[in-house]
Amino acid sequence: QQQVKQSPQSLIVQKGGISIINCAYENTAFDYFPWYQQFPGKGPALLIAIRPDVSEKKEGRFTISFNKSAKQFSLHIMDSQPGDSATYFCAARAGFQKLVFGTGTRLLVSP
Amino acid sequence: DTAVSQTPKYLVTQMGNDKSIKCEQNLGHDTMYWYKQDSKKFLKIMFSYNNKELIINETVPNRFSPKSPDKAHLNLHINSLELGDSAVYFCASSQPGRDSPLHFGNGTRLTVT
Numbered sequence: 001q002q003q004v005k006q007s008p009q010s011l012i013v014q015k016g017g018i019s020i021i022n023c024a025y026e027n028t029a030f031d032y033f034p035w036y037q038q039f040p041g042k043g044p045a046l047l048i049a050i051r052p053d054v055s056e057k058k059e060g061r062f063t064i065s066f067n068k069s070a071k072q073f074s075l076h077i078m079d080s081q082p083g084d085s086a087t088y089f090c091a092a093r094a095g096f097q098k099l100v101f102g103t104g105t106r107l108l109v110s111p
Numbered sequence: 112d113t114a115v116s117q118t119p120k121y122l123v124t125q126m127g128n129d130k131s132i133k134c135e136q137n138l139g140h141d142t143m144y145w146y147k148q149d150s151k152k153f154l155k156i157m158f159s160y161n162n163k164e165l166i167i168n169e170t171v172p173n174r175f176s177p178k179s180p181d182k183a184h185l186n187l188h189i190n191s192l193e194l195g196d197s198a199v200y201f202c203a204s205s206q207p208g209r210d211s212p213l214h215f216g217n218g219t220r221l222t223v224t
Binding site for chain 2: 031032034036038041042043044045046049051087089093095096098099101103104106
């Protein structure tokens with residue numbers, strides 16, 4: 001119940017395309033859903049986050065879509081760029097409990 | 112002006128040795144963490160300290176012992192290193208708020224031979 005399932009494991013997208021990463025959860029107590037971006041040799045960094053009272057949040061080319069009834073949320077990267085090539089982690093937290101991370105998606109944006 | 116800094120960046124050692132990783136944050140955060148990232152990139156929380164008090168202690172072998180001398184520092188000591196301990200260890204910090212982001216260091220790559 002504490003798991004967050006993330007897919008795909010890896011993704012190759014052409015420059016200018018849309019990258020889509022999906023996550024699903026079971027724990028209905030989760031109330032905070034962030035996405036972290038990790039470049040090689042660096043630690044993960046917060047990219048964008050959403051709470052379940054909204055269905056979508058957009059920041060620049062990055063959008064989180066949230067489906068509370070399906071217990072799913074996804075990250076969309078519009079106009080993907082080679083500089084977006086990184087590993088992306090979805091995560092979830094219930095209240096003040098620990099953050100639970102998904103298994104990560106390695107994104108490669110080809111020039 | 113590194114926010115969360117870890118030393119060393121790389122650590123290569125033999126099985127059975129004892130080693131330490133140091134972490135310091137200058138963000139004024141109250142909570143610090145140790146995460147382990149394995150070769151498949153899975154991120155797993157190990158420990159969390161809030162104001163020098165241990166608040167999360169996941170199922171981690173007791174060969175791993177965290178120590179927080181003050182709220183800006185959280186060190187990780189590992190006894191009797193095993194091959195399976197090879198991983199990247201990340202220190203992180205955050206403020207106590209529910210939506211407060213984690214700020215990660217750049218990791219320490221531990222290789223046990």
